[in-house]
Amino acid sequence: MHFSQISSIALPTIQAYLDPGTGSIIIQVVIAVLVGGGIFLKTFWKKIFHKKPKSENMTTDPTSSDSSESDQPK
């Protein structure tokens, strides 16, 4: 994700009246900004400090989880 994409997160587009749902809308935008920023920093950090992986297949997205398979019993 590029910085330009992160900066496009908060856009003045929708209009909502203040009601209990407004808090939910605002917080999700705030979280998305933080999480999106986190992903950016992670990618940035990896690019700078990590060695290039041997093959393309070795790179994984840290946030992706196909959970239905991941929680197998021990």
Added chain:
Amino acid sequence: MKDQILGASFRDPSGFLFSRAGTLYRQVNQAYRSDYDFLFSSGQYKRLTSSGLLVSHAETSVEPADPVTAYKVIQPELVPFISYPYEWSFSQFQDAALITLKIQKIALEFGMTLKDASAYNIQFMRGKPVLIDTLSFEIYKENKPWVAYRQFCQHFLAPLALMAYRDIRLSQLLRVFLDGIPLDLASRLLPSRARFNFGLLSNIFLHARAQKAYADKPGEKARVNIGMSKQALLALIESLEATVGRLKWDPSGTEWGNYYEVTNYSDAAFEQKKHLVSEWMERIRPGIAWDLGANTGVFSRLVSRAGGNVVSFDVDPAAVEQNYRQVRREKEKNVLPLICDLTNPSPSIGWNNQERRSFGDRGPADVVLALALIHHLAISNNVPISKLAEFFYEVGHWLVIEFVPKSDSQVHKLLKSREDIFPQYIQGDFEKIFQDKFTIHEAIKLVDSERYLYLMESRKVLSQ
């Protein structure tokens, strides 16, 4: 015959479910036309149904239930048994949450978004969670936040967090809070250490604060201008996926977890019981069976091998969790483990007490298994034998029931701590009372044991 509009299906202006002459249909309203058409033209319906994420349906030409508002009538594939989130084990709940997020990600790929993230829209079919509400999608509008975000947090994240961080039994709060657990309540109930989990800190604790902060404002028409890109929305969904996926609960220290090891059966008696159940199921060939007090589902699997669908109920969330993990591991298609306390089974709840159906309303089953069960109901819960007979008469046609006499060591244990006020709890009376409502086809004494296994058939005349 008059159409019957389903009690759970009245909120959504996009359409509703109705039943006509025993067949279930969904009316799609004109108001939903463009979204419905886009679901198909975009290829999303095909993608979701082919991967088993959305229940499939056929368009029909039957007369709509409300022709004035109707666009189409569709006939969805039937779910063998409707279950509710307060009946799911931890992993079932977690899988239901994750499939909701997965569907939302796919929907965004196709230019749509989930407008509902209700846990009640997820059901278990062929051993897996599936979305049953075809009308849950709307065309995605650029920069619009996720309208179902609050619902997702209340229906999925809050109960899962409470189950994982506080107590597995807190899923039962959903019986009271039909629209999910209020986030302010979840914040108060969660332990402080949950705040160190960023996903929970933000999506539950801070979310609850934000709700309060804006709800407290007087109802003036102040406006908030805020939006988020699709990229940001995807980042939110992925972070929710990671938060839900990392929550853990492992069954331990359970009441029944090692039941099969501590029981007083000999191997021979256990094998004989299995053999008898298998033989009887081959004879009956039930379409749907309820295994009551199923523990981890050993006997449920014998029924499922005869071809039917089995709902495998147990009061212990750990046993149900183990049962579901086996379903998932072995990719079993016709066993549905669910939590049920038979002394207080799921009631009818919601608007006019018709939105979510009671345990009994979802029956009757073709066959009910009550193995090593009735001594718990009769002695631990003081239910008279006649009441037990009435109960089984209502919930199923065939009955496989095990009588565990007072001389059995397990019953001894139960009677140790209480006065024996159960004079009718003897085999002769048990048979006599059950014979009022059932024909006893078989009564077999289990080897090396005082126990008897019965095959009974209800005297109720089946309506065709």
